[in-house]
Amino acid sequence: MKRTTGQNRAITSKWRPATQAIRGGTVRSEFGETSEALFLTSGYSYDCAEDVAARFAGEQAGMTYSRLQNPTVEMLEERIALMEGAEACRTQASGMAAMTTALLCQLSAGDHVVAARAAFGSCRWLTDNLLPRFGITTTTIDSRDNDAWKAAIQPNTKVFFFESPANPTMDIVDIAYVCTLAKQHGITTVVDNAFCSPALQRPMEFGADVVAYSATKLMDGQGRVLAGAVCGSSAFINDVLLPFQRNTGPNLSPFNAWVVMKGLETLDLRARRQSENALEVGRFMEKRVPKILHPGLPSHPQHELAMKQMKACGPIFAFILDGGRRQAHDLLNALELIDISNNIGDSRSLMTHPASTTHHNMGAEAREAMGIGEGMLRINVGLEDPADLIEDLDRALCKVGL
Numbered sequence: 001m002k003r004t005t006g007q008n009r010a011i012t013s014k015w016r017p018a019t020q021a022i023r024g025g026t027v028r029s030e031f032g033e034t035s036e037a038l039f040l041t042s043g044y045s046y047d048c049a050e051d052v053a054a055r056f057a058g059e060q061a062g063m064t065y066s067r068l069q070n071p072t073v074e075m076l077e078e079r080i081a082l083m084e085g086a087e088a089c090r091t092q093a094s095g096m097a098a099m100t101t102a103l104l105c106q107l108s109a110g111d112h113v114v115a116a117r118a119a120f121g122s123c124r125w126l127t128d129n130l131l132p133r134f135g136i137t138t139t140t141i142d143s144r145d146n147d148a149w150k151a152a153i154q155p156n157t158k159v160f161f162f163e164s165p166a167n168p169t170m171d172i173v174d175i176a177y178v179c180t181l182a183k184q185h186g187i188t189t190v191v192d193n194a195f196c197s198p199a200l201q202r203p204m205e206f207g208a209d210v211v212a213y214s215a216t217k218l219m220d221g222q223g224r225v226l227a228g229a230v231c232g233s234s235a236f237i238n239d240v241l242l243p244f245q246r247n248t249g250p251n252l253s254p255f256n257a258w259v260v261m262k263g264l265e266t267l268d269l270r271a272r273r274q275s276e277n278a279l280e281v282g283r284f285m286e287k288r289v290p291k292i293l294h295p296g297l298p299s300h301p302q303h304e305l306a307m308k309q310m311k312a313c314g315p316i317f318a319f320i321l322d323g324g325r326r327q328a329h330d331l332l333n334a335l336e337l338i339d340i341s342n343n344i345g346d347s348r349s350l351m352t353h354p355a356s357t358t359h360h361n362m363g364a365e366a367r368e369a370m371g372i373g374e375g376m377l378r379i380n381v382g383l384e385d386p387a388d389l390i391e392d393l394d395r396a397l398c399k400v401g402l
């Protein structure tokens with residue numbers, strides 16, 4: 001029946017990613033709606049008491065409560081799993097709910113985690129503050145250094161946790177090396193792939209076990225909702241993650257799931273065009289600023305590795321001014337078109353000063369160690385005409401004497 005082909009892996013797994021992004025996971029109701037239905041419901045009703053009992057006993061298929069199952073949410077989860085090339089996926093209320101769930105569902109007191117030093121501020125808070133409170137020790141390392149991963153392994157190391165490119169230093173991890181090393185030691189790799197989305201990088205192709213997302217970023221891509229997702233094997237998702245998620249409840253609302261599904265329909269187009277625009281804007285900026293960290297430019301020290309792992313450079317890059325926070329803030333204030341905003345993956349161009357925003361809480365010393373100086377700015381290049389973005393940047397750079 002065509003109504004449910006979206007849930008038939010024998011069919012959908014043969015589709016190419018751009019097709020999966022539009023049709024994967026779709027189940028149509030009896031009305032045959034073309035766009036996915038939004039089931040904004042917390043519960044379900046039953047024809048008789050015996051049916052409820054059978055469903056709770058796992059003897060009858062069907063939904064029981066939206067913390068456990070929801071048709072709209074399940075469509076999104078199946079779609080993301082297909083695009084990722086993963087056996088299974090579960091979604092969460094935000095990217096941080098996804099990261100927290102991906103880590104806590106599998107860790108216990110006495111375990112050890114090796115994590116990338118360069119990471120999203122809240123991810124660092126998890127490894128620096130939350131996990132140690134529960135007796136889970138952590139080591140943060142320079143994730144670009146393959147030997148540092150090896151040297152940090154302890155007998156009780158359970159998880160490697162990293163992002164690539166990293167926010168906002170654009171450090172690249174050699175995903176294949178780190179995942180192979182982890183496998184040799186029975187360690188689970190958790191990759192935060194928020195900067196790329198499956199349209200630009202699929203870490204499982206390089207051996208990653210678990211891929212976690214802020215779907216707030218490129219997947220929604222239009223700055224509307226917070227959302228998160230965790231992808232992995234059926235065994236990991238069903239036996240390890242689900243018991244945690246079903247009982248602690250970091251679930252994604254069906255409404256937000258529906259919005260993200262609409263975002264996925266254009267993900268491939270947006271990710272490609274935003275990468276092209278980011279390259280054009282990056283080539284302009286490279287001539288005007290003292291230092292640029294852009295994975296798509298040959299000047300990036302890990303450009304070759306980045307381009308081996310990524311289909312395109314993505315919309316985000318960072319650059320560094322010599323005049324510290326004053327000059328960085330002045331540049332932000334001089335922008336007319338590009339918004340001052342700390343989000344990424346949006347179809348609008350946005351710029352932020354990481355030291356005073358996304359990475360403010362971690363303190364100056366940790367920022368310094370991570371390579372985030374007071375003169376660093378991070379830009380998300382959107383879908384506007386890059387010529388307008390370049391004119392805006394040109395005017396703002398002139399105003400701050402560059």
Ligand SMILES: *Cc1c(COP(=O)(O)O)cnc(C)c1O
Pocket residue numbers: 094095096097099120122123163167192194195213214215216217226227228344
């Ligand atoms: C934004 C972001 C997160 C957190 O996601 P939210 O949806 O804001 O909770 C985690 N990791 C990275 C790399 C991010 O960019």
